[in-house]
Amino acid sequence: MYEYEVKYYDGQSSRSRNAFLLLRDSHWQLIFRDENGEEQSILWEIDQIKQNDTGSALNTFHYGDFPHQSVEIEDPTFIDDLKQKYPGLDFVNKNYHRVLTGGWKVMAGLVALTILLFAFFAFVIVPNSAALIAGQIPRSFESKLGENGYQVFMTTAQEDTKRSLLVNRFAKQIDFDTDYPIRITVVESAEVNAFALPGGRIVIFSGLLNKMGSAEELAGLLGHEVGHVKHRHSIKAQMRSLSTYLFVSLLLSDVNGVTAVLMDNANMLSNLSYSRKLEHLADEEALAVLQKNHISQSGLVDLFRTLQGEAGEEPEFLKFLSSHPLTQDRLDFAKKAASKQRGEQENLELKEIWERIETEGKKESELPG
Amino acid sequence: METIDDQQRKLGFWGEGSKLFGIFIVNMLLTLITLGLYYPWARAATMKYLYQETEFEGSRFTFHGTGKEMFIGFIKALGIFGGLYLVLFLFMWTEKPFFIFLGFLIFFTGMSLLTPIAIHGALRYRMSRTSWRGIHFGYRGKLSELIRICIIGFLLTMVTFGIYGFWFEMKVRRYLIQNIRFGNVQFSFRGDGTDWFGLNLAGYLLSIITLGIYSFWWMKDRLKFQFSNIRIHQDDTTIKVRTSFTGGNYFGLVIVNGILMAITLGLATPWIIIRNIKYIFDNIVLDGAFNPDALEQTEEDYRDATGDDLMDALDIGM
Numbered sequence: 001m002y003e004y005e006v007k008y009y010d011g012q013s014s015r016s017r018n019a020f021l022l023l024r025d026s027h028w029q030l031i032f033r034d035e036n037g038e039e040q041s042i043l044w045e046i047d048q049i050k051q052n053d054t055g056s057a058l059n060t061f062h063y064g065d066f067p068h069q070s071v072e073i074e075d076p077t078f079i080d081d082l083k084q085k086y087p088g089l090d091f092v093n094k095n096y097h098r099v100l101t102g103g104w105k106v107m108a109g110l111v112a113l114t115i116l117l118f119a120f121f122a123f124v125i126v127p128n129s130a131a132l133i134a135g136q137i138p139r140s141f142e143s144k145l146g147e148n149g150y151q152v153f154m155t156t157a158q159e160d161t162k163r164s165l166l167v168n169r170f171a172k173q174i175d176f177d178t179d180y181p182i183r184i185t186v187v188e189s190a191e192v193n194a195f196a197l198p199g200g201r202i203v204i205f206s207g208l209l210n211k212m213g214s215a216e217e218l219a220g221l222l223g224h225e226v227g228h229v230k231h232r233h234s235i236k237a238q239m240r241s242l243s244t245y246l247f248v249s250l251l252l253s254d255v256n257g258v259t260a261v262l263m264d265n266a267n268m269l270s271n272l273s274y275s276r277k278l279e280h281l282a283d284e285e286a287l288a289v290l291q292k293n294h295i296s297q298s299g300l301v302d303l304f305r306t307l308q309g310e311a312g313e314e315p316e317f318l319k320f321l322s323s324h325p326l327t328q329d330r331l332d333f334a335k336k337a338a339s340k341q342r343g344e345q346e347n348l349e350l351k352e353i354w355e356r357i358e359t360e361g362k363k364e365s366e367l368p369g
Numbered sequence: 370m371e372t373i374d375d376q377q378r379k380l381g382f383w384g385e386g387s388k389l390f391g392i393f394i395v396n397m398l399l400t401l402i403t404l405g406l407y408y409p410w411a412r413a414a415t416m417k418y419l420y421q422e423t424e425f426e427g428s429r430f431t432f433h434g435t436g437k438e439m440f441i442g443f444i445k446a447l448g449i450f451g452g453l454y455l456v457l458f459l460f461m462w463t464e465k466p467f468f469i470f471l472g473f474l475i476f477f478t479g480m481s482l483l484t485p486i487a488i489h490g491a492l493r494y495r496m497s498r499t500s501w502r503g504i505h506f507g508y509r510g511k512l513s514e515l516i517r518i519c520i521i522g523f524l525l526t527m528v529t530f531g532i533y534g535f536w537f538e539m540k541v542r543r544y545l546i547q548n549i550r551f552g553n554v555q556f557s558f559r560g561d562g563t564d565w566f567g568l569n570l571a572g573y574l575l576s577i578i579t580l581g582i583y584s585f586w587w588m589k590d591r592l593k594f595q596f597s598n599i600r601i602h603q604d605d606t607t608i609k610v611r612t613s614f615t616g617g618n619y620f621g622l623v624i625v626n627g628i629l630m631a632i633t634l635g636l637a638t639p640w641i642i643i644r645n646i647k648y649i650f651d652n653i654v655l656d657g658a659f660n661p662d663a664l665e666q667t668e669e670d671y672r673d674a675t676g677d678d679l680m681d682a683l684d685i686g687m
Contacts, residue, residue, distance in 0.1 A: 007428065009503035014552060014664035016428060016502060053414075054421040055388050060431055066670040070503045072429060100391045107387075110394045111636075117401050251397075262634065 002085055004075050008032055008042075011067035021071060023085050030071065042069070046089065053093040055100045061091070122248055122263075123270050130243035131236040139199070142235060146199030150185075153203065158188040160206055163360050167204065170215075170353045171222055174293050178230045184222070192307065194221060196228040198235045210361050211306045215347070215354035216299025220286050220334075223300070227285025233278040241271045283330055287337050294345045297338035304331040376658050377611075380650040381424035386640030392418055393639050409443050409674075410436025412681070419646070425501060426661040433505075434498040434674065442494075442674025446682055449675075453479045485519040486512065487683055488545070490676015496549060497671035502661075507668025510548035518544055535569060536562025546599065552664030553603065560598035568594055585623065586616035596653050608657030622648050 002023035007016050008030055019032035028044040050062040059078060062068040075081075082091045099106060163186040171182055180200040189205040196202045202225045212218055228234060248263050283300070290297045308327040396411035413436045420432035453476055460472020489512045496506035522537030539562045546558040572587030593612045601608040626644060629637040 009428075011503045012666050013662070014502040014504045015662045016426075054417045055392055055414075056383070056418060056421040056429075058383070058421065058429060060421065060429060062431070062433075067505065067666045068500075068503060070431070070500075096395065099395055100388065107391060107394065110391075110398060114394055114398045114401070117398065121401060251400075 002081060004073055004078060006030070007072040009070045011064075011069045019071070021073065023081070044069075046086070049091065051091060051093065053096050055097075118251070122244055123266070126247045127240040127244050127270070127274070130239040134236040134239040135232060137232075137235060142232065143199035145235065146197035146201050149197050150201045150203075154185070157203075160186040160188050160360075160364065163206070163209065163357055163364075166353055166357045166360065167209075167218070170218060170350060170357065173347070173349050173353070174219060174222065174289065174295075176223070176226045176230070176289055177292065178226060180226075180229050182222075182226055182229070194225055196225040196234065198229070198232065200229050202226070202229070206361070206364070208306070209357065210365065211309075212303070213306070214299060214302060215350040216290070216296045217302040217306065218299070218354060218357070219290060219293070219295045219350065220297075220300035220303045223286030223289035224282045224303075226289065227282035228278070230285065231278075231281060233282065237271065237275055237278060240274060241267065244270070279330075280333075283333065287334065290344075291341065293347070294343055295347060295350070296344040297334065297341045300334040301331060301338050304334055376656070378426065378655040378659060380653065380655075382422055382643075382647050382650045383424060384419060384422035384643045384646065386637075386643045389415075389418060389639035389643060390636075406440075407436075409439035409678070412436075413439055419642075420499065423646075423650075428502045428661075431500045432498055433500060434494070434677075438494075438672050439674045439678060442676070442678040445675040446678040449483070449679070450682065453483075481519075481523065482516060483679060484683065485515045487676050487679035488541075489515050490673065491680040492545060492549075492676070493671050494674050494677045497668065501551075502664070504552045504664045504666055505668050505670075507550040507671075508545075508548055509550055510544060515541075515544065532566070533562075535566035538562070539565050542595075550668055552667050554664060555602045557600045557602065558598050559600060560594055565594065585620040588623075589614045589616045589619040592619070592649075596649075601655065601657070601659070603659055603663070606658045608655050608659050611654045611656045613652045613654070618648070618652070 004021045006019050006021045008019035009016065017032045017034075019030045022029040022031070027046060028049065030042040030044065032040055034040050044063045048064050050068070052059055052061055054060075057074070057076065059073050060070055061073070062070045079092055079097065082089075083094075099110070164184060167184045167186055171184055176182060182200050182202065184202045184204060186204050186206055186209060190207045191205045192208045192211055194202065194204040194208055202222070204221070208221075209218075212221070244267050248267065286300050287297055289295075290299060304327050308331065392414055396407070396414060399407040400411055413432070413434050416432040416434060420430040423430045456479075457472050457476040460468045460475070463469070489508075489510060492508040492510070496508040499506045518540055522533070522540060525533040526537050539558075539560050542560070543558045546556045549556045568590050569587075572583065572590060575583040576587055593614050596610050596614075597612045599610045601610070622644065626641045629641060
């Protein structure tokens with residue numbers, strides 16, 4: 001009992017010696033014959049034997065300080081025998097050993113747990129903490145970021161200065177409940193779109209302005225874009241997608257192309273769903289601004305009709321892939337809110353500025369070229 | 370002991386994909402749970418397993434490095450990187466052109482010195498932490514000499530638009546390998562830059578002409594060059610490394626690896642690592658009168674893993 005054939009190395013030379021290992025209560029005893037054929041016996045104190053947990057079928061144990069003596073043991077029962085002989089001592093890391101020898105069920109469980117945890121980190125913890133951190137970014141940095149983006153954009157864009165002036169005057173009449181300096185630029189373009197930059201810059205394409213039909217509609221659009229500015233949506237979305245990207249590529253740097261593409265797509269879908277959420281939040285903000293300023297919320301309904309007319313019918317399956325919620329959904333949401341609205345009043349000043357914006361637009365489009 | 374001239378010895382590898390997979394999964398899980406702090410221990414666990422399964426003359430290799438050593442090294446490596454960036458930002462913060470220039474100069478000098486420092490430290494650590502039959506490897510190269518080789522090599526490579534790089538690479542390799550000790554055994558590397566350059570130029574051109582098909586033979590030639598030029602010296606005998614890499618068997622390795630990777634979405638990584646190691650070991654033979662019982666312990670202990678962690682951070686493979 002507790003006798004094993006091992007290979008013994010004395011730490012001084014590479015000579016391999018066949019030895020017997022006997023497990024005693026207070027030490028390990030090694031017995032072998034030296035070069036002269038004489039029997040030698042060496043004792044290893046238990047507490048000087050180094051823990052070993054490589055997971056290999058063959059085990060190596062080292063003894064003492066550098067240069068170590070060592071033994072190699074191939075006996076498959078050895079680890080279990082050690083546990084029986086020395087119940088209180090850890091020659092191997094027990095939990096680690098149990099996991100590595102636990103068979104396919106334990107392994108499958110671990111794989112599932114790892115994937116779940118990974119996904120939880122990659123798509124919940126990391127992006128949300130990043131968005132949270134983005135909320136703490138100093139405003140000066142945010143304005144700088146937005147301003148840079150704006151300068152780059154304007155190098156290739158043509159500003160409609162007259163209507164920029166009027167739309168800014170229009171915005172001044174509305175209380176957006178924010179201390180971000182809102183500055184609006186109208187840009188010559190057939191595109192039916194508008195966007196907000198971090199720090200308070202908003203760009204409206206003349207294509208969208210031309211299609212709009214009322215002061216309330218413009219107020220709805222401004223409310224929506226200011227909502228993005230106020231809640232720092234663009235910086236949050238960017239931090240979110242960047243952080244997930246960094247996290248995933250850091251952990252999976254050694255994994256192949258197919259997985260990388262899959263993870264990229266998962267990340268894109270997660271970002272798109274986040275971006276739809278942000279659009280919805282901005283719509284809610286627009287409704288709140290309209291309400292606060294006693295402007296009819298039907299302006300937002302009109303805005304969505306304009307956008308819908310532009311985009312045409314959107315097939316249902318695209319909802320999954322769209323960065324904005326489907327216009328029909330947003331339209332229904334705005335309609336429902338508008339139908340409950342009370343206390344809206346006609347704002348004559350807004351109306352007057354709006355009419356001038358409209359007139360300017362008509363003049364523009366009548367110009368030859 | 371009698372010496373015979375036609376002795377041939379091989380390295381054996383007993384690693385199993387399923388075991389390595391288990392180690393990888395536990396590593397990944399613990400790394401996630403500890404928010405990355407487990408990473409050095411994960412690296413140690415992988416190395417320990419791979420070494421333990423490598424056999425020569427009936428005895429296994431051992432990796433003695435520990436997660437704790439590598440963690441301390443990791444912190445130091447982080448400090449070195451952090452220090453360099455701090456200098457750069459402090460100088461940039463002055464907004465004075467002279468100081469900004471100075472900051473960049475310090476930063477880039479530091480960064481370029483980091484590579485030889487990392488290689489030197491990593492090799493000392495890796496070699497000292499590797500043993501076979503209780504005899505430890507060692508690296509006796511001098512950092513100052515390696516830095517000198519790297520600075521000259523770097524400048525010449527720049528001046529020659531990269532062409533000298535092939536000679537530079539071989540110079541570094543020769544220096545590193547000739548300073549490795551294994552007890553009383555020494556190593557040397559015979560490859561020179563001209564052969565290395567010719568091999569790569571021909572491989573590159575033929576790969577283009579054959580629309581990439583030749584690249585398997587090119588890679589085979591590179592592997593062969595890197596191994597067959599190694600010589601092992603024990604006392605007065607020289608042991609050669611013979612290789613049997615062929616374009617065909619390399620092609621087989623890469624294609625099967627690629628298919629495994631694609632259909633398992635990367636889960637086959639451990640099996641592929643095992644396949645790669647087996648491929649190398651199966652195709653190299655140590656040829657000559659080596660006496661496996663005559664090695665004496667000569668090298669000292671070295672436990673500073675900073676260089677090894679720098680290498681890992683710089684993503685330089687050995």
